[in-house]
Amino acid sequence: MSLLQVRNLIVEFPTRRGTLRALDDISFDIAPGEILGVVGESGAGKSLTGAAIIGLLEPPGRVAGGEIVLEGRRIDTLGYEQMRHIRGRRIGAIFQDPLTSLNPLYTVGRQLVETIRTHLPVGEAEARRRAVSLLQDTGIPAAEQRIDHYPHQFSGGMRQRVVIALALAAEPKLIVADEPTTALDVSIQAQIIQLLKRLCRERGAAVMLITHDMGVIAETCDRVAVMYAGRVAEIGPVREVIHQPAHPYTAGLMASIPDMDSDRERLNQIDGAMPRLNAIPQGCAYNPRCPRVFERCRQARPELLAAGATMAACWLHDTQVRP
């Protein structure tokens, strides 16, 4: 059974000039222990999907339809207090900037102990023992001493390790990691990704890894969902999505990434930009930029269709009506 099921999720932002639909009918599953990558350009809705799952949508944003089911229990309808117990205990969160996730006024030890004691029935001494062992697991040297230090006394990479320790403190089954390495230097990024991968495997935690870096996705994830303009454009196993993309957007995205293997004089570019929420084109949202557009794309919106090993929201893969 799936650990997390997202079904037809719709997130809307009511504004004075009408309601903006930021996520439009998103569905996907995450299996226990699986790493699902969510990739897309800024504004595609990937962070919003993560925020909806952990129940931290910024008002006036709200879930306007669909459901989010965690371990067989619907969580999108829970109140603030109930959701507080889910967060941390069932779903851990890691954000881009470790400084905003940590309270600068408390030592990292106090923050870890507080998290552990909020969610698990253990005493102060036991919680502290666990906190030290967590810091050791995340590769922080001299954890016994470092536990009494404040966040500003850690470097960026070390802070992100502390944040990972915090996310794992109450042994959640799902980690939502939103751009966990974007603020870090390349040489540190690899360390953090590898750490996250190892710890989640050891603890059997599934990960929803939100990033714009296709390289990180390729190395880390089992499956990947490509998002465009608030919808899932393609979802499937990482290898297939990268090597045989079924959606023209995925193909364009892959070709526009400068890579280390080829010597192309010009990069493939996707002309134009992602539409704004108040100007999503009719039919397929990608149709004005798509090199393979045909009449049907301008009229009707495609749902996810089977396309080889992946699922793509593209009329090219409709077996009923061939273009």
Place this chain on the structure above:
Amino acid sequence: MNAAVNTVNTAPLVVAHDLAKTFDVSAPWLNRVLERKPRTLLHAVDGVSFEIERGRTLALVGESGCGKSTVARLLVGLYEPTRGGMRFDGQDAQAAYVSREGRQLRRRIQMIFQDPYASLNPRWLVEQIIAEPLREHAILQDKDAIRERVGELLRSVGLSALDMAKYPHQFSGGQRQRISIARALATAPEFLVCDEPTSALDVSVQAQVLNIMKDLQRERGLTYLFISHNLAVVRHVSDQVGVMYLGRLVELADKAELFARPRHPYTRMLLDAIPQMHAVGRARTPVQGEVPNPLNPPTGCAVHPRCPHANARCSAERPVLTSIGGVRVACHAVEEGRI
């Protein structure tokens, strides 16, 4: 005139010689006196030398805090070097920047910044933004001529001349960065210093901007200093690559050579650290350790605490950039043939 141009063409357009910039980051005077704190100096750039030939691109790569942006600011005259300097087209740039000739030089050297949301004045029309350098340098006076040139510049970066009547907020990130490029091109410069010009952009948009930059270089014979932390982008745009670490160049080589045969252990580390799209599920050995505090840099070679090949000499003696097999490397292990 022609003869003069020819002799100039054979020499590098930009020569940076022993560039250094030290920032005083000491505590305020009273604190220093009361708490007996010494002065603290940050050596952001410490003796960087390179040449860029006309029409070519030198990329500087390195992690944050390695001094690459400081080098950019030194070259365009936003900072005054503590030591060393730059010769531009045979002329001492630092001397020129403080004299009356500075204006003329600034016309020939322009800069593109990282964040197109911060570098364009939100209250100005695009026309004013691009026309400012034309007016400032008195290149064009006539209103209609200015407007026509602004239209040409916009078209040269793939925008429409009609876009001049809009404000920056009406454009996406990639379009804004193209407006910055159009503004930088307004004075018809020869040398463009680009400080992370695509780091704030999405990949598909990054491709648009990089393609335009390459096209413009080919059409106008522009010379670029391209600063980036992304080695894949650097591999795409540059002719030569300089790798920086804690304010110094550790390796300077032709692009093909650097990517095929990286010599310096730090360069190898950086190359290994890039996640590869085409190696699904590949396990890597990540670089160990972190960038040291530049206020308290390691003795000897700055890389030695993270280097697998370091020995006693590396922790005691600082290696200098020496030419080894056509590549300039600052590493004892490479020099001694240990790696």
